[in-house]
Amino acid sequence: CGVVNDVTELMSLKKKFESLTFYDNLTGLYNRNYFLKFDFNKSVCLPCTYMMCDCNDLKGVNDHLGHNTGDLYIRETANILKEVLPKDGICIRWGGDEFLLILPGCGEEKCREIMAEINEKQSIKQRKMPYMEIAIGAHVRTELQQTETEAIQLADQEMYADKKKR
Helix, strand or coil: CCCCCCHHHHHHHHHHHHHHHHECCCCCCEEHHHHCCCCCCCHHHCCEEEEEEEECCHHHHHHHHCHHHHHHHHHHHHHHHHHHCCCCCEEEECCCCEEEEEEECCCHHHHHHHHHHHHHHHHHHCCCCCCCCEEEEEEEECCCCCCHHHHHHHHHHHHHHHHHHC
């Protein structure tokens, strides 16, 4: 009748609910809801890099090669981002084909290294997936007076500038 009497079943349902709430099914990454759970608004996190990444022309890939190929594009992008992610960073599927990396303790130099690593890995993937092209933008937040929202918006602007160059 829908009544849960077994604590084990209740805990299982709770775990499933948390998984659906905080994880993206396609990529296994955190979803946007997970972002709300954390507070990087602490000086111990600074510098903190906010890096936005976008799968260029996902609509074209879906239209011409099919949605399964588009899903593969998203998963492979997620895999690249997981591979370059420092142990204390988090990677979030921010929207349909956008990803946000939050990298506490990551300054300008480390940020450039991670971006170069993403570009290198996508170049390798392009041999089998010629349509793969990840636009990247980043902003390093160095003071708490700047909000996370502002830092993300600046990273997003940089990503769109990169997208136009590609």
